[in-house]
Amino acid sequence: VTKARSNKPLTTEERELWHALKKLSDVSLASVGNTIEAETGLSGADFGILSRLVELGDGVLPQQSLQASLGWQKSRLSHQLTRMETRKLLRRCESETGRRVHVEILPKGTATIEAAYPVHAIAVREYVLKHIDAKEGAVLIQLVRRLEKSLEN
Protein backbone atom coordinates (compact mmCIF):
# COMPACT_ATOMS: atom_id res chain seq x y z
CA VAL A 1 0.00 0.00 0.00
CA THR A 2 1.37 3.37 -0.98
CA LYS A 3 0.92 5.83 1.79
CA ALA A 4 0.08 9.31 0.60
CA ARG A 5 2.15 12.10 2.07
CA SER A 6 -0.10 13.99 4.39
CA ASN A 7 0.03 17.73 4.80
CA LYS A 8 -2.55 17.79 7.54
CA PRO A 9 -1.57 19.64 10.72
CA LEU A 10 0.54 17.65 13.12
CA THR A 11 -1.44 15.87 15.79
CA THR A 12 -0.83 16.62 19.43
CA GLU A 13 1.20 13.46 19.78
CA GLU A 14 3.30 14.26 16.76
CA ARG A 15 3.96 17.73 17.99
CA GLU A 16 4.95 16.49 21.40
CA LEU A 17 7.55 14.21 19.91
CA TRP A 18 8.87 16.94 17.67
CA HIS A 19 9.22 19.35 20.56
CA ALA A 20 10.95 16.69 22.62
CA LEU A 21 13.58 16.40 19.93
CA LYS A 22 14.11 20.14 19.80
CA LYS A 23 14.50 20.35 23.53
CA LEU A 24 16.92 17.49 23.53
CA SER A 25 19.41 19.58 21.60
CA ASP A 26 18.49 23.05 22.80
CA VAL A 27 18.51 22.28 26.48
CA SER A 28 20.11 19.01 27.48
CA LEU A 29 22.96 18.75 25.05
CA ALA A 30 23.68 22.44 25.47
CA SER A 31 24.35 21.87 29.16
CA VAL A 32 27.26 19.64 28.34
CA GLY A 33 28.68 22.16 25.89
CA ASN A 34 28.34 25.02 28.33
CA THR A 35 30.06 23.09 31.08
CA ILE A 36 33.02 22.25 28.90
CA GLU A 37 33.35 25.79 27.69
CA ALA A 38 33.19 27.22 31.19
CA GLU A 39 35.73 24.83 32.64
CA THR A 40 38.21 24.38 29.82
CA GLY A 41 37.84 27.32 27.45
CA LEU A 42 37.01 24.99 24.56
CA SER A 43 33.76 25.58 22.70
CA GLY A 44 31.72 22.60 21.59
CA ALA A 45 33.12 23.08 18.11
CA ASP A 46 36.69 23.17 19.39
CA PHE A 47 36.13 20.01 21.37
CA GLY A 48 34.55 18.24 18.42
CA ILE A 49 37.51 18.96 16.21
CA LEU A 50 40.30 18.20 18.64
CA SER A 51 38.70 14.98 19.85
CA ARG A 52 38.29 13.75 16.32
CA LEU A 53 41.88 14.53 15.46
CA VAL A 54 42.97 12.43 18.42
CA GLU A 55 40.49 9.59 18.19
CA LEU A 56 40.16 9.16 14.46
CA GLY A 57 43.60 10.14 13.27
CA ASP A 58 45.92 9.94 16.21
CA GLY A 59 46.59 13.65 15.81
CA VAL A 60 46.44 14.20 12.05
CA LEU A 61 43.51 14.00 9.68
CA PRO A 62 42.67 15.10 6.15
CA GLN A 63 40.43 18.14 6.33
CA GLN A 64 37.84 16.25 4.34
CA SER A 65 37.63 13.46 6.85
CA LEU A 66 37.09 16.00 9.56
CA GLN A 67 34.38 17.61 7.55
CA ALA A 68 32.59 14.36 6.84
CA SER A 69 32.79 13.31 10.43
CA LEU A 70 31.44 16.61 11.71
CA GLY A 71 28.83 17.00 9.00
CA TRP A 72 29.70 20.67 8.61
CA GLN A 73 29.85 22.88 5.56
CA LYS A 74 33.31 23.37 4.23
CA SER A 75 33.37 27.12 4.76
CA ARG A 76 32.38 26.69 8.35
CA LEU A 77 35.18 24.26 8.93
CA SER A 78 37.64 26.46 7.13
CA HIS A 79 36.83 29.51 9.24
CA GLN A 80 36.90 27.44 12.40
CA LEU A 81 40.31 25.95 11.56
CA THR A 82 41.67 29.40 10.85
CA ARG A 83 40.61 30.59 14.29
CA MET A 84 42.03 27.55 15.98
CA GLU A 85 45.23 27.94 14.05
CA THR A 86 45.74 31.42 15.42
CA ARG A 87 45.24 30.01 18.89
CA LYS A 88 48.00 27.47 18.27
CA LEU A 89 45.71 24.52 18.89
CA LEU A 90 46.41 22.98 15.50
CA ARG A 91 47.98 23.70 12.16
CA ARG A 92 47.24 22.95 8.53
CA CYS A 93 49.81 21.05 6.51
CA GLU A 94 49.98 19.46 3.09
CA SER A 95 49.57 15.76 2.52
CA GLU A 96 52.79 14.13 1.25
CA THR A 97 51.51 13.12 -2.15
CA GLY A 98 48.76 15.31 -3.40
CA ARG A 99 47.02 18.56 -3.02
CA ARG A 100 44.81 17.87 -0.04
CA VAL A 101 45.07 19.70 3.22
CA HIS A 102 45.77 17.86 6.42
CA VAL A 103 45.11 19.12 9.89
CA GLU A 104 47.54 18.39 12.68
CA ILE A 105 47.05 18.90 16.38
CA LEU A 106 49.73 20.96 18.14
CA PRO A 107 51.10 20.45 21.66
CA LYS A 108 48.84 23.10 23.09
CA GLY A 109 45.89 21.40 21.44
CA THR A 110 46.86 18.04 22.87
CA ALA A 111 47.28 19.43 26.35
CA THR A 112 43.95 21.22 26.17
CA ILE A 113 41.96 18.27 24.92
CA GLU A 114 43.54 15.95 27.47
CA ALA A 115 42.47 18.31 30.21
CA ALA A 116 38.99 18.57 28.72
CA TYR A 117 38.28 14.86 28.46
CA PRO A 118 37.54 14.24 32.13
CA VAL A 119 35.35 17.32 32.29
CA HIS A 120 33.47 16.12 29.25
CA ALA A 121 33.03 12.63 30.64
CA ILE A 122 31.68 13.94 33.91
CA ALA A 123 29.28 16.32 32.21
CA VAL A 124 27.98 13.73 29.77
CA ARG A 125 27.38 11.27 32.55
CA GLU A 126 25.86 13.81 34.88
CA TYR A 127 23.54 15.56 32.45
CA VAL A 128 22.66 12.75 30.13
CA LEU A 129 23.87 9.19 30.53
CA LYS A 130 22.87 8.99 34.16
CA HIS A 131 19.27 9.35 33.14
CA ILE A 132 19.17 6.71 30.43
CA ASP A 133 18.92 3.03 31.20
CA ALA A 134 20.43 0.30 29.08
CA LYS A 135 17.24 -0.63 27.34
CA GLU A 136 16.48 2.96 26.37
CA GLY A 137 20.01 3.42 25.16
CA ALA A 138 19.71 0.45 22.87
CA VAL A 139 16.46 1.76 21.44
CA LEU A 140 17.99 5.18 20.78
CA ILE A 141 21.06 3.84 19.06
CA GLN A 142 19.02 1.70 16.73
CA LEU A 143 16.75 4.61 15.94
CA VAL A 144 19.62 6.89 15.04
CA ARG A 145 21.20 4.28 12.79
CA ARG A 146 17.95 4.04 10.90
CA LEU A 147 17.58 7.81 10.60
CA GLU A 148 21.11 8.22 9.33
CA LYS A 149 20.58 5.57 6.72
CA SER A 150 17.39 7.21 5.52
CA LEU A 151 19.14 10.54 5.09
CA GLU A 152 21.88 9.13 2.91
CA ASN A 153 19.57 8.88 -0.07
Next chain:
Amino acid sequence: VTKARSNKPLTTEERELWHALKKLSDVSLASVGNTIEAETGLSGADFGILSRLVELGDGVLPQQSLQASLGWQKSRLSHQLTRMETRKLLRRCESETGRRVHVEILPKGTATIEAAYPVHAIAVREYVLKHIDAKEGAVLIQLVRRLEKSLEN
Protein backbone atom coordinates in the same frame (compact mmCIF):
# COMPACT_ATOMS: atom_id res chain seq x y z
CA VAL B 1 24.92 3.28 48.14
CA THR B 2 26.49 6.55 47.10
CA LYS B 3 27.88 6.33 43.62
CA ALA B 4 31.07 8.29 43.16
CA ARG B 5 31.18 10.56 40.15
CA SER B 6 33.56 8.97 37.73
CA ASN B 7 35.91 10.96 35.56
CA LYS B 8 37.20 7.94 33.72
CA PRO B 9 37.11 8.13 29.93
CA LEU B 10 33.77 7.28 28.39
CA THR B 11 33.47 3.68 27.35
CA THR B 12 32.83 2.81 23.74
CA GLU B 13 29.18 2.18 24.52
CA GLU B 14 28.80 5.45 26.34
CA ARG B 15 30.41 7.32 23.49
CA GLU B 16 28.20 5.66 20.94
CA LEU B 17 25.11 6.68 22.82
CA TRP B 18 26.33 10.23 23.26
CA HIS B 19 27.08 10.58 19.56
CA ALA B 20 23.75 9.04 18.69
CA LEU B 21 21.92 11.64 20.73
CA LYS B 22 23.83 14.51 19.17
CA LYS B 23 23.09 13.27 15.69
CA LEU B 24 19.48 12.64 16.51
CA SER B 25 18.84 16.28 17.24
CA ASP B 26 21.41 17.88 14.92
CA VAL B 27 20.49 15.94 11.84
CA SER B 28 16.75 15.84 12.11
CA LEU B 29 16.43 19.49 13.11
CA ALA B 30 18.67 20.61 10.30
CA SER B 31 16.76 18.68 7.66
CA VAL B 32 13.44 20.10 8.69
CA GLY B 33 14.80 23.62 9.15
CA ASN B 34 16.44 23.67 5.75
CA THR B 35 13.30 22.50 4.03
CA ILE B 36 11.13 25.16 5.63
CA GLU B 37 13.62 27.87 4.89
CA ALA B 38 13.98 26.83 1.27
CA GLU B 39 10.26 26.60 0.63
CA THR B 40 8.86 29.45 2.69
CA GLY B 41 11.67 31.88 3.44
CA LEU B 42 11.22 31.44 7.18
CA SER B 43 14.19 30.37 9.26
CA GLY B 44 13.72 27.90 12.07
CA ALA B 45 13.81 30.81 14.48
CA ASP B 46 11.19 32.75 12.52
CA PHE B 47 8.95 29.71 12.46
CA GLY B 48 9.35 29.12 16.17
CA ILE B 49 8.28 32.65 17.01
CA LEU B 50 5.36 32.99 14.62
CA SER B 51 3.95 29.59 15.49
CA ARG B 52 4.06 30.41 19.20
CA LEU B 53 2.34 33.73 18.67
CA VAL B 54 -0.47 31.92 16.89
CA GLU B 55 -0.74 28.82 19.03
CA LEU B 56 -0.08 30.21 22.48
CA GLY B 57 -1.49 33.69 22.20
CA ASP B 58 -3.79 33.74 19.22
CA GLY B 59 -1.58 36.37 17.66
CA VAL B 60 -0.29 38.42 20.62
CA LEU B 61 2.04 37.44 23.42
CA PRO B 62 4.10 39.18 26.08
CA GLN B 63 7.73 39.13 25.04
CA GLN B 64 8.54 37.34 28.26
CA SER B 65 6.21 34.47 27.48
CA LEU B 66 7.84 34.09 24.12
CA GLN B 67 11.22 34.06 25.73
CA ALA B 68 10.26 31.45 28.30
CA SER B 69 8.67 29.26 25.72
CA LEU B 70 11.66 29.41 23.40
CA GLY B 71 14.26 29.14 26.13
CA TRP B 72 16.35 31.85 24.51
CA GLN B 73 18.44 34.60 26.01
CA LYS B 74 16.72 37.94 26.05
CA SER B 75 19.20 39.68 23.81
CA ARG B 76 18.83 36.98 21.22
CA LEU B 77 15.10 37.39 21.20
CA SER B 78 15.37 41.14 21.10
CA HIS B 79 17.64 41.13 18.06
CA GLN B 80 15.47 38.55 16.36
CA LEU B 81 12.30 40.57 16.93
CA THR B 82 13.96 43.67 15.58
CA ARG B 83 14.81 41.86 12.37
CA MET B 84 11.33 40.43 12.04
CA GLU B 85 9.83 43.82 12.71
CA THR B 86 11.68 45.33 9.78
CA ARG B 87 10.32 42.52 7.63
CA LYS B 88 6.76 43.42 8.69
CA LEU B 89 6.11 39.95 10.10
CA LEU B 90 5.23 41.30 13.51
CA ARG B 91 5.35 44.43 15.62
CA ARG B 92 6.04 45.31 19.23
CA CYS B 93 3.38 47.11 21.25
CA GLU B 94 2.86 48.08 24.85
CA SER B 95 0.64 46.14 27.17
CA GLU B 96 -2.43 48.14 28.21
CA THR B 97 -1.56 48.39 31.90
CA GLY B 98 2.09 48.27 32.60
CA ARG B 99 5.48 48.54 31.16
CA ARG B 100 5.87 45.18 29.49
CA VAL B 101 6.32 44.71 25.79
CA HIS B 102 3.89 42.65 23.80
CA VAL B 103 4.53 41.13 20.42
CA GLU B 104 1.79 41.05 17.82
CA ILE B 105 1.75 39.17 14.57
CA LEU B 106 1.03 41.24 11.46
CA PRO B 107 -0.99 40.18 8.39
CA LYS B 108 2.13 39.30 6.48
CA GLY B 109 3.26 37.16 9.40
CA THR B 110 -0.06 35.37 9.54
CA ALA B 111 -0.05 34.69 5.83
CA THR B 112 3.49 33.42 5.94
CA ILE B 113 3.03 31.08 8.88
CA GLU B 114 -0.18 29.69 7.45
CA ALA B 115 1.64 28.86 4.27
CA ALA B 116 4.51 27.34 6.21
CA TYR B 117 2.48 24.98 8.37
CA PRO B 118 1.82 22.34 5.72
CA VAL B 119 5.43 22.44 4.61
CA HIS B 120 6.54 21.98 8.19
CA ALA B 121 4.17 19.08 8.77
CA ILE B 122 5.35 17.30 5.64
CA ALA B 123 9.01 17.80 6.49
CA VAL B 124 8.66 16.67 10.09
CA ARG B 125 6.85 13.54 8.99
CA GLU B 126 9.16 12.81 6.13
CA TYR B 127 12.49 13.34 7.89
CA VAL B 128 11.63 12.31 11.40
CA LEU B 129 8.28 10.90 12.42
CA LYS B 130 8.16 8.40 9.58
CA HIS B 131 11.20 6.66 11.00
CA ILE B 132 10.16 6.50 14.62
CA ASP B 133 7.71 3.89 15.79
CA ALA B 134 5.32 4.33 18.69
CA LYS B 135 7.50 2.60 21.22
CA GLU B 136 10.57 4.63 20.31
CA GLY B 137 8.55 7.83 20.42
CA ALA B 138 7.38 7.02 23.91
CA VAL B 139 10.94 6.34 25.05
CA LEU B 140 12.10 9.67 23.65
CA ILE B 141 9.36 11.72 25.19
CA GLN B 142 9.84 10.16 28.60
CA LEU B 143 13.57 10.60 28.40
CA VAL B 144 13.37 14.27 27.53
CA ARG B 145 10.91 14.89 30.34
CA ARG B 146 13.29 13.26 32.74
CA LEU B 147 16.23 15.28 31.44
CA GLU B 148 14.31 18.52 31.72
CA LYS B 149 13.30 17.78 35.25
CA SER B 150 16.85 16.98 36.25
CA LEU B 151 18.02 20.34 34.92
CA GLU B 152 15.54 22.31 36.98
CA ASN B 153 17.55 21.81 40.14
Next chain:
DNA sequence: TAAGATTGAAAGTTCAATCTTT
Protein backbone atom coordinates in the same frame (compact mmCIF):
# COMPACT_ATOMS: atom_id res chain seq x y z
C1' DT C 1 35.87 21.37 -15.84
C1' DA C 2 35.42 19.56 -11.39
C1' DA C 3 36.88 18.84 -6.65
C1' DG C 4 38.97 20.86 -2.53
C1' DA C 5 39.66 24.75 -0.09
C1' DT C 6 39.52 29.78 1.03
C1' DT C 7 37.53 34.41 1.28
C1' DG C 8 34.51 38.47 2.34
C1' DA C 9 30.20 40.10 3.35
C1' DA C 10 25.78 39.31 5.42
C1' DA C 11 23.07 37.15 8.92
C1' DG C 12 22.63 35.35 13.47
C1' DT C 13 24.22 34.75 18.42
C1' DT C 14 26.45 35.97 22.70
C1' DC C 15 28.37 38.91 26.20
C1' DA C 16 28.55 42.82 28.90
C1' DA C 17 27.01 47.39 29.47
C1' DT C 18 23.18 50.42 29.45
C1' DC C 19 18.63 52.32 29.67
C1' DT C 20 14.00 52.67 31.74
C1' DT C 21 10.47 52.08 34.87
C1' DT C 22 8.79 50.37 39.30
Next chain:
DNA sequence: AAAGATTGAACTTTCAATCTTA
Protein backbone atom coordinates in the same frame (compact mmCIF):
# COMPACT_ATOMS: atom_id res chain seq x y z
C1' DA D 1 18.04 48.42 43.61
C1' DA D 2 15.65 45.02 40.66
C1' DA D 3 13.11 43.56 36.56
C1' DG D 4 12.36 43.98 31.62
C1' DA D 5 14.21 45.26 27.54
C1' DT D 6 17.68 47.23 24.26
C1' DT D 7 22.24 48.18 22.34
C1' DG D 8 26.93 47.65 20.34
C1' DA D 9 30.90 44.96 19.77
C1' DA D 10 32.87 40.54 19.20
C1' DC D 11 32.33 36.14 17.62
C1' DT D 12 30.23 32.31 14.75
C1' DT D 13 27.76 30.56 10.77
C1' DT D 14 26.07 30.88 6.12
C1' DC D 15 26.01 32.19 1.33
C1' DA D 16 27.98 33.06 -2.91
C1' DA D 17 32.05 34.05 -5.35
C1' DT D 18 36.74 32.92 -6.09
C1' DC D 19 41.07 30.61 -6.23
C1' DT D 20 43.97 26.54 -7.22
C1' DT D 21 45.33 22.33 -8.95
C1' DA D 22 44.39 17.64 -10.91
